[in-house]
Amino acid sequence: xxxxxxxxxxxxxxxxxxxxxxxxxxxxxFMEFIIDLLSQLPTRRFVRTVLDDRQLLIKSRxxxxxxxxxxxxYGQLVDLFRFYHGFEISDHTGSPLTDEDVASAHCDRLLQxxxxxxxxxxxxxxxxxxxxxxxxxxxxxxxxxxxxxxxELHQLATSQLRLVDPEDPWAADPAFLLEVxxxxxxxxxxxxxxxxxxxxxxxEDVLWDENVVPSIAYTxxxxxxxxxxxxxxxxxxxxxxxxxxxxxxxxxxxIRTDIADALQRMGPHRDRETGEVKFSGWARMAxxxxxxxxxxxxxxxxxxxxxxxxxxxxxxxIDLNNLRGPVRAEWDQIKQHDVxxxxxxxxxxxxxxxxxxxxxxxxxxxxxxxxxxxxxxxxNPAERYGLKYVRGAExxxxxxxxxxxxxxxxxRIKPEEAALGPxxxxxxxxxxxxxxxxxxxxxxxVEEQGDDVYIGLNMLMxxxxxxxxxxx
Numbered sequence: 001x002x003x004x005x006x007x008x009x010x011x012x013x014x015x016x017x018x019x020x021x022x023x024x025x026x027x028x029x030f031m032e033f034i035i036d037l038l039s040q041l042p043t044r045r046f047v048r049t050v051l052d053d054r055q056l057l058i059k060s061r062x063x064x065x066x067x068x069x070x071x072x073x074y075g076q077l078v079d080l081f082r083f084y085h086g087f088e089i090s091d092h093t094g095s096p097l098t099d100e101d102v103a104s105a106h107c108d109r110l111l112q113x114x115x116x117x118x119x120x121x122x123x124x125x126x127x128x129x130x131x132x133x134x135x136x137x138x139x140x141x142x143x144x145x146x147x148x149x150x151x152e153l154h155q156l157a158t159s160q161l162r163l164v165d166p167e168d169p170w171a172a173d174p175a176f177l178l179e180v181x182x183x184x185x186x187x188x189x190x191x192x193x194x195x196x197x198x199x200x201x202x203x204e205d206v207l208w209d210e211n212v213v214p215s216i217a218y219t220x221x222x223x224x225x226x227x228x229x230x231x232x233x234x235x236x237x238x239x240x241x242x243x244x245x246x247x248x249x250x251x252x253x254x255i256r257t258d259i260a261d262a263l264q265r266m267g268p269h270r271d272r273e274t275g276e277v278k279f280s281g282w283a284r285m286a287x288x289x290x291x292x293x294x295x296x297x298x299x300x301x302x303x304x305x306x307x308x309x310x311x312x313x314x315x316x317x318i319d320l321n322n323l324r325g326p327v328r329a330e331w332d333q334i335k336q337h338d339v340x341x342x343x344x345x346x347x348x349x350x351x352x353x354x355x356x357x358x359x360x361x362x363x364x365x366x367x368x369x370x371x372x373x374x375x376x377x378x379x380n381p382a383e384r385y386g387l388k389y390v391r392g393a394e395x396x397x398x399x400x401x402x403x404x405x406x407x408x409x410x411x412r413i414k415p416e417e418a419a420l421g422p423x424x425x426x427x428x429x430x431x432x433x434x435x436x437x438x439x440x441x442x443x444x445x446v447e448e449q450g451d452d453v454y455i456g457l458n459m460l461m462x463x464x465x466x467x468x469x470x471x472x
Contacts, residue, residue, distance in 0.1 A: 019070045025222065027065060031077035032223045038084040040232050045091040055164060057085050058180050073211045076225035086188055089234050096235045099190050106187060107132050113185055116160055123147045136187040145181055150174045157181055191241070197308070199437040201341070201392025202252040207259065208382045213252050255463070259343065259390065260381035262286040262461050268345035268385050277347055277458055284327050286343075286461040293317040294342070294457055296433070308439040313396065314431050316342070318460055321425040332422055334462060335407040338395045340431065343459035346386035389453050393431035401426040429460075 034056070037043045051057065060078050065071035088097040097105075110132045118128035127135055127144040134140055148156065157177040158166040163184055170176045189197075206212065211225045218224075226249070227242040266288070267280035279288050293316060300310040320328050334340070381387070398407050401424020405413050441453045 019068070024065065024070060024074065027071075028074050028077060028223050031060065031074065031081055035077065035081050035084055036228070038081070038087070039228070039234060039238075040230065041089075041091075041094050041234055042232075044234070045094075048085065048091055051085065053165065054168070055170070055176075055180055057082055058176065058183060059170060062176060062179065073222070073225060076211055077223070080225055080227075084234075087234055087238070088191060089238075094234075096237060099192065102190065106136070110136060110185060113161070120160060121148075121152070121156065123152070136185065138182055138186045141182045141186060142178065145178055153177050153181075191237070195241075197436055199440065200434045201339070201437065202248075202255060202390070203437060204382060204387060204390045206252055207256045207390060208380055213249050213256065255341070258285065258463055259341070259387070259461065262343075262459070263345060263381050263385040263387060266345070266459065268459070269347035270386075277345065282322065283461075284330070285463065286459055287318050287320070287323075287331070289316060289318060289342070289458050289460050291458070294454060296454055297430075299438075308435045310435070312433040312435050312438045314393070314433055314454065316429045316431060316460060318427050318429070319425055320427060331427070331462070333407070334395060334398055334429070336395055336397065336409065338465070339463070340393055340395060340429065341461040341463075342389075342391045342393060342431075342454075342457040343387060343461060344389040344453070344456040345459055346388055346456075348384060348386055389457065391433065391437060391453065391457065393433050395429055396432050397430040399428040399430070400424060403428065 034047075034051070037047045038051075057078075060066065060081065066075050066078060088099075088102055089095070090097060114128045114130075114135075117124035121128075124144055124147070127141075130140075135144075145153065145156075153174055154166075154171060154177060157164045157180055158171060161181065161184070163180050164171050164177060210218075214224060227245050229242060229246070233239040233242070262283045262285055265281050265283035266286055268277055269280060270276070271278050276291075294314060296312065296314045298311065298313040300312070302308055303310050320331055323331065397405060400406055400422035404423065406422045444450055445452060
């Protein structure tokens with residue numbers, strides 16, 4: 001990977017728009033090897049210095065494979081490499097670093113950069129006089145450093161900051177030098193901030209990703225973008241974090257199985273005349289949501305120091321008129337703090353609906369990967385039934401056809417009213433949406449000008465009470 005980057009190619013991995021699978025597997029295994037070295041203290045304290053000297057992290061992110069569709073697993077391994085490369089720990093003593101220690105070391109690096117720029121680089125005089133809170137942002141650093149020409153940027157990165165070896169073939173690329181300097185001085189999110197910004201419930205991107213949630217058909221030939229449970233860990237926090245991530249993914253596999261079963265039983269399809277999504281079957285654990293029956297009713301302002309809303313509430317109205325006996329009784333047992341899942345299923349496309357359905361009879365419902373049968377890759381349940389979005393929510397209130405509370409144990413309804421049971425077949429669920437996921441959806445709606453996720457949700461799914469419905 002070292003010399004090939006200077007030539008603009010990825011070592012023959014991506015050549016003439018052709019992908020060499022063996023070369024891709026080699027890159028994936030190499031990333032896995034580097035991650036293993038960084039995730040253990042005896043090897044980390046020596047290897048990390050060599051990796052910093054060669055700027056391997058920046059090179060691994062700038063090769064063409066990282067942006068190629070065939071390099072999805074490679075990109076996930078690079079993200080795991082970046083996580084352990086910047087792990088908050090002292091490489092020499094092995095003691096964990098607090099947020100204050102990390103912030104202090106970051107400010108010291110910025111001050112050194114400012115002193116150097118003030119003394120030797122006239123074009124960066126404005127950067128040298130800025131405060132740390134402004135210059136630590138990636139767009140600001142990129143804007144100021146872009147004012148340097150190729151020779152000045154080369155001198156800054158190689159001779160003055162000594163971040164890159166002048167003999168490195170990549171040193172001739174100004175884009176590489178700019179990325180090295182920006183990455184060295186930009187502010188990074190702490191592990192605590194990253195965990196707090198994670199969605200509480202799995203979405204469609206994680207549920208059907210075979211690289212992190214492998215199906216039963218996984219043979220172990222390739223590597224996975226998963227943390228490993230070794231005999232040795234960097235810190236106690238590292239041990240807890242790896243177990244936490246693995247537990248979340250185990251729960252995700254169970255949720256994926258339930259969603260696949262509900263999709264098969266409901267049979268969503270798009271009507272050829274009207275274009276509306278209809279359901280040809282029924283499921284014990286899922287029910288359709290009519291268009292316009294879901295509405296986001298409240299979005300509270302973020303708390304101080306946070307970007308996500310403090311709370312997001314929505315109301316979902318369904319009709320249980322087509323359910324009888326114990327199935328309807330099970331839906332009426334939903335109460336506060338239960339977790340439900342909202343799905344947006346558009347049905348199979350007209351071109352691939354028949355073939356997808358035939359393949360689905362042969363594929364295990366829990367399988368999210370593209371298995372091979374007769375040389376043809378099979379569709380996973382999400383592709384076969386046009387599953388577009390999956391969002392989890394926690395029940396706040398349940399109301400009947402007269403808009404009265406039931407299954408409420410907070411004392412707001414009298415015991416004699418609760419004994420009467422719910423009225424009618426209509427039910428209204430007041431749900432608390434995942435605030436972190438809602439903020440991600442809003443950001444994507446604004447940046448990409450996409451569609452509103454919550455308008456197209458047309459299925460409501462519940463799970464057995466004994467099965468954990470969330471990650472944490």
